[in-house]
Amino acid sequence: MPNGRAVGADIWLSRDQSGNSRASTQRNALLEGVSDRVELVHADARDLPFDPGAFDVVVSSLVFHNIAGDDGRDRALQEAVRVLRPGGQLRIVDFRADRYIEPLQAAGCRDVRVRRLDWRMGFGIPVNITGLVSARKPAS
């Protein structure tokens, strides 16, 4: 998408990923030649500072398992759905992705599916089977 814009939200915990920072992520965007179309914000996934329906697509990579408790993860899933526009698409990569099917359906999503990804997305650890969750927010 050559004209698309992206907003990256994270709380940049080095506990969850070494060398984690907004500055290093900004540098990655620069190296990829997209820094003029990427905005990075410090924001907790459980309480996103965005208007309802603000985004066409919401994507998340290996974040939800780092959020404590089912309540916290459910809250973050609800936030992801809230900030999606009607008809928008959600994609979440995470360990044990099946656990997100029911909360996403409860949050009103349709076409909620999980596709198992290959071992490289699980750092080669068999117990960390990762999946890609896809879901759609109904248009009305």
Ligand SMILES: C[S@@+](CC[C@H](N)C(=O)[O-])C[C@H]1O[C@@H](n2cnc3c(N)ncnc32)[C@H](O)[C@@H]1O
């Ligand atoms: C394993 S790292 C994955 C980083 C990156 N998304 C990737 O795929 O390489 C987990 C990320 O989740 C972030 N994180 C943990 N809890 C969070 C929360 N409540 N809200 C937003 N981000 C959170 C951490 O700061 C960290 O950047």
